[in-house]
Amino acid sequence: MPDGYPHSERSRVKRLHQRGHYDHETVHAVIDAATFCHVGYVIDGQPYVTPTLHWRAGTRLYWHGSSASRMLRTVKEGVPACVTVALMDGLVLARSGFHCSVNYRSAMAFGTARAITDDDEKVAALEEFVEGIVPGHWAEMRPPNAQEIKATTVVGMDIDEAAAKIRTGPPADDEEDYALPCWAGVLPVTQTVGAPIPDPRLTPGIAPPDYLARFRVG
Amino acid sequence: MPDGYPHSERSRVKRLHQRGHYDHETVHAVIDAATFCHVGYVIDGQPYVTPTLHWRAGTRLYWHGSSASRMLRTVKEGVPACVTVALMDGLVLARSGFHCSVNYRSAMAFGTARAITDDDEKVAALEEFVEGIVPGHWAEMRPPNAQEIKATTVVGMDIDEAAAKIRTGPPADDEEDYALPCWAGVLPVTQTVGAPIPDPRLTPGIAPPDYLARFRVG
Numbered sequence: 001m002p003d004g005y006p007h008s009e010r011s012r013v014k015r016l017h018q019r020g021h022y023d024h025e026t027v028h029a030v031i032d033a034a035t036f037c038h039v040g041y042v043i044d045g046q047p048y049v050t051p052t053l054h055w056r057a058g059t060r061l062y063w064h065g066s067s068a069s070r071m072l073r074t075v076k077e078g079v080p081a082c083v084t085v086a087l088m089d090g091l092v093l094a095r096s097g098f099h100c101s102v103n104y105r106s107a108m109a110f111g112t113a114r115a116i117t118d119d120d121e122k123v124a125a126l127e128e129f130v131e132g133i134v135p136g137h138w139a140e141m142r143p144p145n146a147q148e149i150k151a152t153t154v155v156g157m158d159i160d161e162a163a164a165k166i167r168t169g170p171p172a173d174d175e176e177d178y179a180l181p182c183w184a185g186v187l188p189v190t191q192t193v194g195a196p197i198p199d200p201r202l203t204p205g206i207a208p209p210d211y212l213a214r215f216r217v218g
Numbered sequence: 219m220p221d222g223y224p225h226s227e228r229s230r231v232k233r234l235h236q237r238g239h240y241d242h243e244t245v246h247a248v249i250d251a252a253t254f255c256h257v258g259y260v261i262d263g264q265p266y267v268t269p270t271l272h273w274r275a276g277t278r279l280y281w282h283g284s285s286a287s288r289m290l291r292t293v294k295e296g297v298p299a300c301v302t303v304a305l306m307d308g309l310v311l312a313r314s315g316f317h318c319s320v321n322y323r324s325a326m327a328f329g330t331a332r333a334i335t336d337d338d339e340k341v342a343a344l345e346e347f348v349e350g351i352v353p354g355h356w357a358e359m360r361p362p363n364a365q366e367i368k369a370t371t372v373v374g375m376d377i378d379e380a381a382a383k384i385r386t387g388p389p390a391d392d393e394e395d396y397a398l399p400c401w402a403g404v405l406p407v408t409q410t411v412g413a414p415i416p417d418p419r420l421t422p423g424i425a426p427p428d429y430l431a432r433f434r435v436g
Contacts, residue, residue, distance in 0.1 A: 010264065014286070014287075014288060015283075015284050015286055015287055015288075035306060035309075035407075036304065036306055036320070038256040038258075038267050038269075038302060038304070039267075040256075040258045040265035040266060040267035041265050042260050042263065042264075042265045045260065045298065046228065046260075046298050046300070046328075047258035047259055047260045047265050047266075047298060047299065047300045048258060048300050048326075049256050049257075049258035049267050049300045049301070049302035049326065050302070050326075051256075051302060051304035051322070051324050053320060065233075066233050068232070068233055069232075069233055070232060070233075080263065080264050080265060081265065082264070082265045082266050082267045083267070084256060084267035084268070084269060086254065086256070086269035088253060088254055088435070090415075091253075091351065091352070091411075091433060093352060093355055093430075094359070095359055095360060096359050096360040096362065096366070097344055097348060097356070097359055097362055097366075098362060098366040098369075098370070100348065100359075102254070102271060104269070106269050108266075108267065108268075110264075126315055127315075130315060130318065133309065134309070134311060134405075137311055137400075137401075138315070140398075140399070140400040140401065141312070141313055141314050141315055141318075141398075141400055142313060142314045142395055142398060142400075143315075144314065144315055144316060148314070148315075148316040151316075152316070170415075170417045170418060170419070171417055173419075177360055178419050178421070179421065180358075180359075180360060180421075181358070181421065181424060182355075182358040182359055182360075182424070183355075183358065183414075183416070183420070183424050183425075183426060183427050183430070184416070184417040184419075184420055185414055185415050185416040185417045185420060185426075186414070186415040186417075187352075187411050187412070187414055187415075187430060187433050188411070188412035188413075188415060189253075189409055189410070189411055189412070189435050190409070190410055190412060191407055191408070191409050191410075192407070192408055192409075192410060193309075193405050193406070193407055194405070194406035194407070194408060195406075196401075196403055196404070196405055197308075197388075197403050197404040197405075197406060198401070198402070198403040199388045199389055199402040199403045199404075200388060201388070201391075201396050201402075202401070202402055202403060203396070203397065203398075203399065206399060206400070206401050207401075208401060208403075209401050212311075212401070212405060215309060215405050217306070217407050
């Protein structure tokens with residue numbers, strides 16, 4: 001058995017359970033393919049869902065933002081959080097509405113986040129984040145100063161439970177519907193990175209670095 | 219003043235409030251540009267965030283799924299929900315980590331969802347959903363039967379409060395950093411729809427219909 005995440009009633013894929021995956025390799029591949037996630041948290045019984053960029057080291061998820069962020073001020077206190085990522089890979093058009101669907105990769109991770117309070121550890125985590133997206137850019141930038149480090153909160157969440165849910169392939173119609181004179185198939189959706197747009201104030205003579213080509217989405 | 223959503227402490231954009239928008243036109247444009255949303259809900263104090271496709275009519279959001287879905291069984295009971303959409307339009311590389319950012323369009327809507335219990339209303343809503351994505355496909359498909367209608371839950375949520383948050387444009391660096399020998403600018407990200415992939419079991423002679431070209435993402 002490969003390494004996998006525990007799954008309880010909270011995290012088990014219930015509907016279409018054959019689409020569920022719990023092994024680290026599959027769950028991590030979905031998490032890593034998504035540039036941003038949606039963080040769910042509760043304040044006074046009200047759910048909030050905040051999109052933000054994330055990164056991962058082993059079985060730990062990280063995200064960051066302004067220290068004044070409501071989301072970060074809430075989750076860093078150790079309340080239950082749910083971090084979900086979703087990528088749409090295609091629209092699945094079937095011969096009945098009931099079997100129309102979407103090809104997707106999604107993952108839901110549960111845990112409790114904690115703020116990284118050590119400044120060196122915080123900066124190291126941010127470097128790992130930037131280097132994971134555009135390796136080489138960190139070294140070119142001005143290093144963070146004390147005020148910026150204070151104004152930034154980084155949280156880490158050990159994943160207690162997680163599941164990925166994935167759909168691929170053509171529609172799965174009712175057998176008697178295949179004869180219908182209806183187009184059926186998949187409209188694939190992809191995310192692409194376009195040509196770099198230099199800052200209008202870029203110092204003349206600075207060419208787009210090779211590391212820009214390392215940035216991938218999806 | 220254009221029509222706008224109320225916003226309280228719950229929904230007001232707090233960080234970088236100049237990125238916040240509450241007018242219907244802006245909020246609806248973001249909601250409509252996203253094919254899927256993330257629905258936040260709470261069970262026994264635990265937040266859950268479930269991705270799903272949505273559609274909109276006026277100031278009402280709709281989504282649907284299996285009647286056995288935990289998410290739908292929960293939200294249709296009239297508990298507080300938060301529906302968030304987010305589109306990433308680009309990675310913003312600045313001359314300091316602190317000013318690195320993302321160009322995005324996001325919206326957060328709060329309300330209470332209710333199941334549509336009338337079968338005709340339910341089917342009409344589903345038709346509106348499909349026609350909003352690929353206008354013309356509904357008429358080609360087999361109509362839903364009684365069992366499928368029963369197995370499908372459609373919920374509608376009147377938006378009580380909502381806000382959009384949008385970032386565009388180049389990095390905004392500290393003035394003294396513009397002289398640094400560091401590349402800065404935007405890596406644009408776009409979602410595109412590829413060529414239709416016919417179902418391997420498609421009846422020979424059925425050409426891709428024109429309505430496939432109507433499907434847009436982002």
